[in-house]
Amino acid sequence: DAKTTQPNSMESNEEEPVHLPCNHSTISGTDYIHWYRQLPSQGPEYVIHGLTSNVNNRMASLAIAEDRKSSTLILHRATLRDAAVYYCILRQSNDYKLSFGAGTTVTVRA
Amino acid sequence: DAGVIQSPRHEVTEMGQEVTLRCKPISGHNSLFWYRQTMMRGLELLIYFNNNVPIDDSGMPEDRFSAKMPNASFSTLKIQPSEPRDSAVYFCASSQATGGSQPQHFGDGTRLSIL
Numbered sequence: 001d002a003k004t005t006q007p008n009s010m011e012s013n014e015e016e017p018v019h020l021p022c023n024h025s026t027i028s029g030t031d032y033i034h035w036y037r038q039l040p041s042q043g044p045e046y047v048i049h050g051l052t053s054n055v056n057n058r059m060a061s062l063a064i065a066e067d068r069k070s071s072t073l074i075l076h077r078a079t080l081r082d083a084a085v086y087y088c089i090l091r092q093s094n095d096y097k098l099s100f101g102a103g104t105t106v107t108v109r110a
Numbered sequence: 111d112a113g114v115i116q117s118p119r120h121e122v123t124e125m126g127q128e129v130t131l132r133c134k135p136i137s138g139h140n141s142l143f144w145y146r147q148t149m150m151r152g153l154e155l156l157i158y159f160n161n162n163v164p165i166d167d168s169g170m171p172e173d174r175f176s177a178k179m180p181n182a183s184f185s186t187l188k189i190q191p192s193e194p195r196d197s198a199v200y201f202c203a204s205s206q207a208t209g210g211s212q213p214q215h216f217g218d219g220t221r222l223s224i225l
Binding site for chain 1: 114143152153155158160166201203205208209210211213214215216217219
């Protein structure tokens with residue numbers, strides 16, 4: 001499985017943007033980049049995914065580097081509810097598995 | 111929309127007892143997954159069903175664990191006999207289809223404590 005590298009933790013202030021980096025230098029051409037988050041005492045929650053182009057949805061934006069070896073999840077205005085562990089995961093196009101690493105613990109200060 | 115529903119939310123039982131965890135996937139989803147989360151090992155896939163058929167059970171720890179999916183709207187994970195090291199949070203997830211582009215939707219989990 002292709003691996004991802006994320007910082008252990010990040011802090012942000014409420015209502016400010018949060019940029020979460022993910023390195024995946026061994027990504028293959030058929031790997032999708034997925035982001036999930038897990039709030040305390042809840043199950044993982046799908047955030048966004050992409051293949052080559054940048055993606056936007058109601059929760060976040062995903063910026064993918066041109067060489068696809070890194071990506072950034074962008075939360076445009078952090079709220080206290082965005083405090084969670086964020087996981088960056090690679091999935092091959094024919095793969096059913098989600099392999100969770102340690103993720104990035106995001107803390108949001110009021 | 112109803113998400114993935116798991117029951118019970120919490121279970122505390124004594125070592126040696128049988129434990130049954132239940133999951134109702136999102137209607138219309140044909141893939142179902144059971145995961146386990148512990149501090150030591152993080153989130154691990156235990157078993158994957160597609161169209162009610164177990165496809166990959168390589169993550170099931172040992173014979174004490176079994177999972178069934180009798181129909182498209184219900185699955186169980188059973189531990190018999192239970193041991194303290196089985197204490198963990200167990201998550202069920204479902205997806206509309208398999209494949210790298212398909213999101214998985216998780217329930218809120220069952221927190222299992224074996225005394």
